[in-house]
Amino acid sequence: MSANSARLLLVDDDPSTIRIMGQMLDAYPDQRFATSGEAAIVLAKDAPPDLILLDADMPGMTGFDVCEVLKSDASLAHVPIIFVTSHDAPALEVDALRLGAADYVTKPLIAAQLKARVRAQLRVRQVVKDIDRDCRAGKLRTWPVTPAKPNLLIIADDLSGIQLLRRTLENTGTLHFAGTSEEALRLARSYAPTLILLDTHTSHNDGFEICAALKAEVALEHVPIVYIAPAADVDAEQQALDLGAADVITKPFKSVVLQARIQSIIDTVRRIEAEIHAIVQYWQTVDTHSLQTTEREGKHPL
Structure with missing residues (x-):
């Protein structure tokens, strides 16, 4: 996923922190901003981002509340969330990860670290996009299934x-x-x-x-x-x-x-597998349907 095509949603109740994150991530020009959990959810539903950077400690709706709402929405559950917080507390980090967060970064932010972790998460999402692109081009892919005990x-x-x-x-x-x-x-x-x-x-x-x-x-x-x-x-x-x-x-x-x-x-890994298998199954169904239509119309290539 190129930096120009990636859409980021930056969420923090402190506008100066949003400004700092935005400057650190200026290689990604498609950025949206929210200063409350409620606004973040509205923006995410309006135009699903490729990645969300989310403050944990916000008044009213906390980052944990936002994460829980987003992960319960089938259309947004796949979007990776990086918690960005001043709380370097193992218990909070574990809670965030168990809620479905992809990463947990503590303040004060270090530009090189934040950029590297954003690139890592966008790279994961690119795998799914690549599979979908290949299937659209007629290159159906197989994908391994994680065993019950990995x-x-x-x-x-x-x-x-x-x-x-x-x-x-x-x-x-x-x-x-x-x-x-x-x-x-x-x-x-x-x-x-x-x-x-x-x-x-x-x-x-x-x-x-x-x-x-x-x-x-x-x-x-x-x-x-x-x-x-x-x-x-x-x-x-x-x-x-x-x-x-x-x-x-x-x-x-x-x-x-x-x-x-x-x-x-x-x-x-399991979520990505499920997405990829659904994509492959969809395109297999499309190909089968296309073949059946061709046969009915007497246009079978063979």
Whole structure:
């Protein structure tokens, strides 16, 4: 999705914050603004945006209220929401993600971080648009179905970190562990991961190189990668997101936040699958109908 075609909705009760966000995201000229939750809902229904940046703490209708209303609307449920808030509180972040938010960014805003996270969310939506475009052109696509218990490929090279990740995610899916890029690629080809968690950055394993190697695999092109950064490093975060990572979580992290973020991405994968399968089914029906009409009119191409 090009920056010129993406429609953003910026929501904050503080006009100066909206102005700052708008300037940071000036590469996206199609921006709409709302200073209340009620106005945001009206604007979203009037012209569905591609992405919403939403303040959590607003008088009257809070961001959480807005998120709940939007996610209950079938025509808007697919729109990714990034919470933008001054509350760096794990409990609130978990609540936002469980309501269906795609991301949670804290103030004061850092331009590079905000831009990278906006690009990451728009990239996810572009997958659906690409499938629809291909189907319109007659190129029907197949798409995998996430199993009831998703496969999580965890790439880590630190024993204590591996143990923490195992405890945190053991109920989220079937866990597969790899310590190197080669082992990760072998397991990925064998088990078709729903999500890849990359927690490695040592002298022996460069996380960026592993991320690039995974994204170079055609079969893994759309598998979300969650990169765990070795420290709160905005440059590293931006690099990982621009390489194609779906999310970046910095150490030290709260287990409950990691679990919520991973579950949120898995839920997004399932929603996208449902959208894509519906698109493919629609175009298959259209093609079948067209063929039947052609046969009745004696215009069968064969």
